[in-house]
Amino acid sequence: xxxxxxxxxxxxxxxxxxxxxxxxxxxxxxxxxxxxxxxxxxxxxxxxxxxxxxxxxxxxxxxxxxxxxxxxxxxxxxxxxxxxxxxxxxxxxxxxxxxxxxxxxxxxxxxxxxxxxxxxxxxxxxxxxxxxxxxxxxxxxxxxxxxxxxxxxxxxxxxxxxxxxxxxxxxxxxxxxxxxxxxxxxxxxxxxxxxxxxxxxxxxxxxxxxxxxxxxxxxxxxxxxxxxxxxxxxxxxxxxxxxxxxxxxxxxxxxxxxxxxxxxxxxxx
Amino acid sequence: xxxxxxxxxxxxxxxxxxxxxxxxxxxxxxxxxxxxxxxxxxxxxxxxxxxxxxxxxxxxxxxxxxxxxxxxxxxxxxxxxxxxxxxxxxxxxxxxxxxxxxxxxxxxxxxxxxxxxxxxxxxxxxxxxxxxxxxxxxxxxxxxxxxxxxxxxxxxxxxxxxxxxxxxxxxxxxxxxxxxxxxxxxxxxxxxxxxxxxxxxxxxxxxxxxxxxxxxxxxxxxxxxxxxxxxxxxxxxxxxxxxxxxxxxxxx
Ligand SMILES: Nc1ncnc2c1ncn2[C@@H]1O[C@H](COP(=O)(O)OP(=O)(O)OP(=O)(O)O)[C@@H](O)[C@H]1O
Ligand SMILES: [Mg+2]
Numbered sequence: 001x002x003x004x005x006x007x008x009x010x011x012x013x014x015x016x017x018x019x020x021x022x023x024x025x026x027x028x029x030x031x032x033x034x035x036x037x038x039x040x041x042x043x044x045x046x047x048x049x050x051x052x053x054x055x056x057x058x059x060x061x062x063x064x065x066x067x068x069x070x071x072x073x074x075x076x077x078x079x080x081x082x083x084x085x086x087x088x089x090x091x092x093x094x095x096x097x098x099x100x101x102x103x104x105x106x107x108x109x110x111x112x113x114x115x116x117x118x119x120x121x122x123x124x125x126x127x128x129x130x131x132x133x134x135x136x137x138x139x140x141x142x143x144x145x146x147x148x149x150x151x152x153x154x155x156x157x158x159x160x161x162x163x164x165x166x167x168x169x170x171x172x173x174x175x176x177x178x179x180x181x182x183x184x185x186x187x188x189x190x191x192x193x194x195x196x197x198x199x200x201x202x203x204x205x206x207x208x209x210x211x212x213x214x215x216x217x218x219x220x221x222x223x224x225x226x227x228x229x230x231x232x233x234x235x236x237x238x239x240x241x242x243x244x245x246x247x248x249x250x251x252x253x254x255x256x257x258x259x260x261x262x263x264x265x266x267x268x269x
Numbered sequence: 270x271x272x273x274x275x276x277x278x279x280x281x282x283x284x285x286x287x288x289x290x291x292x293x294x295x296x297x298x299x300x301x302x303x304x305x306x307x308x309x310x311x312x313x314x315x316x317x318x319x320x321x322x323x324x325x326x327x328x329x330x331x332x333x334x335x336x337x338x339x340x341x342x343x344x345x346x347x348x349x350x351x352x353x354x355x356x357x358x359x360x361x362x363x364x365x366x367x368x369x370x371x372x373x374x375x376x377x378x379x380x381x382x383x384x385x386x387x388x389x390x391x392x393x394x395x396x397x398x399x400x401x402x403x404x405x406x407x408x409x410x411x412x413x414x415x416x417x418x419x420x421x422x423x424x425x426x427x428x429x430x431x432x433x434x435x436x437x438x439x440x441x442x443x444x445x446x447x448x449x450x451x452x453x454x455x456x457x458x459x460x461x462x463x464x465x466x467x468x469x470x471x472x473x474x475x476x477x478x479x480x481x482x483x484x485x486x487x488x489x490x491x492x493x494x495x496x497x498x499x500x501x502x503x504x505x506x507x508x509x510x511x512x513x514x515x516x517x518x519x520x521x
Contacts, residue, residue: 070420092422102417106435106512115431119421147512167421 013045014204015069015171020078022064023229037229038064039075044223044232048170051197051205053215055265056225062208063099065230066173069206070096082171094171095203097164099179101156103148109159110135110144116167127166134162137192153180158189172205178214187246190217194243212261216254217244224264234264302482310486317471318490324466326494328384328459329452332391333498336448339392340399347400348407348437349429358404365397369455373462387459387467394455395448402444406437439513442506449498453491 022039038061046052056062067073069080071091080088087093095116103112110131117127135141138158148156157180164172178186194217196202209215215222216238224234236257240248248254284304290296291303298306311318343361347354369390376386410433418428453468460469468487475483507514 072416072420091419094420096417096420098413098417100413102411102414104414104432104435106438106510115418116421119418119423119427147515149512149515 014048014050014083015046015206016079016081017045017065017069018043018079018081020065020068020080021076022061022068022073023076024064039068040229040231042078042230042232044235046204046206046221048204049202050221051207051219053207053209053219053222054225055209055212055215055222055261056230057227057265058210060225060228061230062225063175066096066098066175066206066208069171070094070173072096093169094173095164095167095169096173097160097175097177099175101148101160101180103151103156103159103163105148108145108147109140109151112148112159113163113166115163120168131162131166134166138162138189154182154185157181158185161189170203172203174205175208176210177207179210186211186214190214191245193218194245198242212258212265213249215261216240216257217246217248222261224261227268234261236260299479299481302485306482307485307489310480310482311489314471314483314486318468318486321466321468321471322490322494325453325456325460325468325491326498328387328456328467329391329494329498331384332388332455333395333449333452335388335392336395336399337445340396340403340444344400344403344407345429347404348433349425354404361397361400369394370458373459376459377462382463382465386462387456387464390459391452391455394451398448398451399441399444402447403437403441406440407433409440410436438510442502442510445502445506446499449502450495452498453495457491 020039020042022037024036024038025033026036027033042065044052054062054065064073068075068088071087071089071093074089079086082093103109104115107115110128113131113135114122114124114127117130118124132141132144135144140155140158140162143151143155148159151159157177161174161177164174164177178189181189207215207218219238222234222236222238223232224236225231226233238257240253249258288303288305291301296303302310343357347357372393373386373390376389380386380389414432414436415428418432423431456467457469457472460467461473464470468491472484472487475481475487
């Protein structure tokens with residue numbers, strides 16, 4: 001894990017979300033519109049290098065939160081501070097893997113992977129080498145030259161994940177990155193993450209998932225959001241030893257934490 | 270080739286029927302020539318038709334290219350700048366209501382009997398489908414892909430190059446395929462009104478001499494040439510968008 005540098009980021013967190021509010025307005029057939037309050041007074045602080053999972057019922061506003069942090073949308077109220085700077089409405093600070101894979105059909109798998117590096121003017125040769133290494137890690141080497149149309153849903157998602165990792169930003173927003181994967185491939189991805197995490201100066205991650213076990217296996221902290229309008233219902237610090245493996249899921253401490261999260265998810269309000 | 274088998278058999282059956290009807294009812298040649306008579310005319314006038322075709326194809330291709338250049342420029346401007354689209358899109362549609370056959374004589378007055386007015390007629394005919402399809406293509410690009418690039422910090426021209434333009438290519442080529450089949454027709458219309466070379470000239474001359482089998486021969490040549498140009502555009506579309514023709518695993 002990278003050490004904090006500078007007094008500013010030491011005093012506060014790396015990413016600070018303060019009193020965030022967001023309401024959407026759906027146009028009605030007649031006059032006016034219906035207000036859809038989506039985020040209500042969301043505040044949290046993330047330390048540099050932390051891995052945070054966010055769980056919450058479908059439609060509660062998880063993706064909305066990411067759209068705000070990535071600068072795609074503007075909150076009604078509140079602050080988003082990254083590394084001491086206000087970033088509301090600013091794009092290009094984070095790597096964001098959207099819920100859809102959004103692979104460009106006219107680019108091969110390899111060309112899709114290096115998109116972020118290309119936009120940062122990394123020399124092409126270097127970008128391709130880096131991408132090829134990761135493709136091999138993900139068992140996708142033989143598809144490097146194929147177009148996304150010939151990939152399965154799970155393969156597409158892994159390519160999108162790879163593209164996000166490669167973009168090389170300090171903060172990753174991952175919106176259900178493994179949602180389309182079967183249990184086995186998902187587990188492989190967890191192992192891969194668990195394997196490289198201690199070795200690299202890893203980025204800070206916000207990770208949306210519906211899979212409570214996944215959240216516990218990967219995260220330092222799990223945030224539970226309530227139903228829309230989303231409020232932060234619970235912050236659970238996951239103190240399990242790393243590297244974590246599948247075996248953990250049957251251990252007592254793990255099950256206890258899983259129970260706490262499930263209780264929080266399934267109690268209304 | 271096999272996928273055209275059913276279409277080809279329909280054409281052959283129709284031709285045989287046509288031949289039989291003309292022979293059984295002894296339809297005079299100046300009303301409706303039999304397919305065999307048309308083939309004979311094609312054979313006899315082969316050299317002449319070839320010369321005229323070259324002229325027409327040249328005009329058609331030149332006009333088509335002109336239309337592509339103009340269409341690309343206007344469509345990209347309209348796609349990128351909303352106010353340009355708002356201003357010019359209705360004008361573009363209105364321009365289509367002006368009949369080309371009425372404009373062509375004026376072009377001849379302005380530009381004389383040379384190739385220029387024919388090329389312009391072709392360009393006018395082809396311009397609309399190309400421009401409209403590209404504008405629609407640009408407008409229908411997946412906005413989430415644009416968002417993805419925005420988040421990655423891409424600049425507007427990078428978004429255009431990486432997402433919007435490639436994303437609108439299928440629509441663009443659909444427009445090219447439509448307009449290229451009009452291009453020969455456009456050149457022929459231009460030639461009708463006054464020229465010394467070209468299939469339009471051959472057509473009017475045959476018409477005036479009541480050599481209807483030669484008129485049919487010209488029609489056949491025009492159809493074949495249009496098909497060839499269509500095939501050419503299809504070839505380029507496969508060359509430029511291999512990804513578009515690749516089947517997904519779930520499409521079987
Ligand atoms: N652009 C928008 N315009 C109007 N309403 C929106 C918009 N985006 C999201 N919403 C609404 O905000 C709410 C939260 O949506 P969001 O996509 O953030 O949910 P989510 O928590 O990511 O759900 P899921 O787990 O199903 O992906 C929903 O009720 C949705 O209808
Ligand atoms: Mg979502």
